[in-house]
Amino acid sequence: MTNAQRELIEALEQDQSLAEPHRLRQRVEALDRLEACFPDEPDADASALARRARAIRTRLEAVNHGLCQVIRREIRLGAGRSALLPWRPVSDQGGHTPGPANGEGYDYLDELVAGVLQFEPSDEAVAELAAEMVFYQPTPARHAFDLIERLALERQDVLIDLGSGLGHVPLLAAICTDARCIGIELEVVYVEGARRSAEALNLANVTFIRQDARAADLSSGTVFYLYTPFTGTVLRTVLDALQQEAANREIRICSYGPCTSTLAGERWLQSAQSPENDRIAIFHSRR
Ligand SMILES: C[S@@+](CC[C@H](N)C(=O)[O-])C[C@H]1O[C@@H](n2cnc3c(N)ncnc32)[C@H](O)[C@@H]1O
Structure with missing residues (x-):
């Protein structure tokens, strides 16, 4: 010793x-x-x-x-917002959430979220993903809270996480807001884990669908979230489908990780702020 x-x-x-x-x-x-x-x-x-x-x-x-x-x-009991939100890091006046320098790393807030969402470990193996599809990694909790705060979701909003994994973002948004939240995820093990978590927490405003995002019905969404779930032609197909939706109504698309640079190059999208490294970017469709 x-x-x-x-x-x-x-x-x-x-x-x-x-x-x-x-x-x-x-x-x-x-x-x-x-x-x-x-x-x-x-x-x-x-x-x-x-x-x-x-x-x-x-x-x-x-x-x-x-x-x-x-x-x-x-x-x-339906009082999750007041129980959970006080734990998020406090924004400074510029709306920036202070976070550890280690970018996509995890911290104490992820421990809290893991204990609150309590995903049960599954014995089932996850399937291998096809080319251009990105393996599971959850959005760090401080970024999820930062996003939820900046989006100011309202009751009429529908947040769709495309490639939702275990569903951290839709689950936290469902706890902290009145919006309807949907997770679309290819891997059945993650979808079932997310559903069990939502059920145990008595959350009525969140749904998880086991589906390829390319086949998803996007018509109800007002806000879409992508933590770089896919790249290349898969990303292109989904962005084209989102562009079609944007022809009918204004939508917001949020992205984290490398796919942000692709979204920043889409002419039908604009961002109020230039995308920052290591922060979820929020784009609006042009009217
Ligand atoms: C980087 S993780 C993001 C997880 C989650 N959005 C989050 O932020 O916590 C990417 C997820 O996308 C899923 N995925 C990859 N390709 C997909 C597809 N074509 N359709 C639906 N989900 C997909 C993966 O299984 C993985 O769970």
């Missing part, structure tokens, strides 16, 4: 503030430091210090679990 390990254990044992529910970020950071210092391997070190590390981990995880259970209860 090194001095650094001993010092970490002593500091965490003394820090009673970590048990306060609102100190989520500090708890997640403490758990990360514990994991780095005491990796939980099968032949876990049985020394007294390693046992103390496990006891701290159990205590901190229990606080996080209790916090998520309280938020889940509020969501089921």
Whole structure:
């Protein structure tokens, strides 16, 4: 055992503030430091210090679990917005959400969202995707909250996430707004996971459809979200379908990741702000 390990254990044992529910970020950071210092391997070190590390981990995880259970209860009662929104990072005056420098990386907010949405692990293998289709990776929670805040969705809005994976964005939008939210996803394992999460949270305004986005009915959507779900000709087909929709009504299209540069080049779309690196871009169809 090194001095650094001993010092970490002593500091965490003394820090009673970590048990306060609102100190989520500090708890997640403490758990990360514990994991780095005491990796939980099968032949876990049985020394007294390693046992103390496990006891701290159990205590901190229990606080996080209790916090998520309280938020889940509020969501089921229809009060999810006030239970969840206070956790999002506060925007500065320019409307920028401060986030870690590591771009698409995940942070304490993702821990909270994982505990709240509580996706059950599935034993089913996911199918291999065809060329030009992008593997699953969830939008980091701070970006999802930033998007929800900037969109200011209203009851008459319909948000469609094209390639919704486990459904983080439609689920969070359904919890935090009155809009109708739809996830379209090719992989059945993700669709079923998202549906179970929505059902357990008693969310009536979110639906998940197992479908190729190229075949989706886009006619009800007012806002579309793409976290680079596909590229090349698949992206082209879906953008052409969205352009057709835009001929009938004004729509907004939000994008994250590499597909943003393709959307920025579409002449039928315009953006109020020039797309920023590492932030979801919001485009409007031209009238
Ligand atoms: C980068 S992930 C984005 C997940 C989700 N939108 C989010 O932000 O959390 C891309 C998702 O698109 C799905 N996908 C890829 N090609 C698709 C297609 N043609 N139709 C529907 N979903 C597709 C993948 O299975 C994957 O779940």
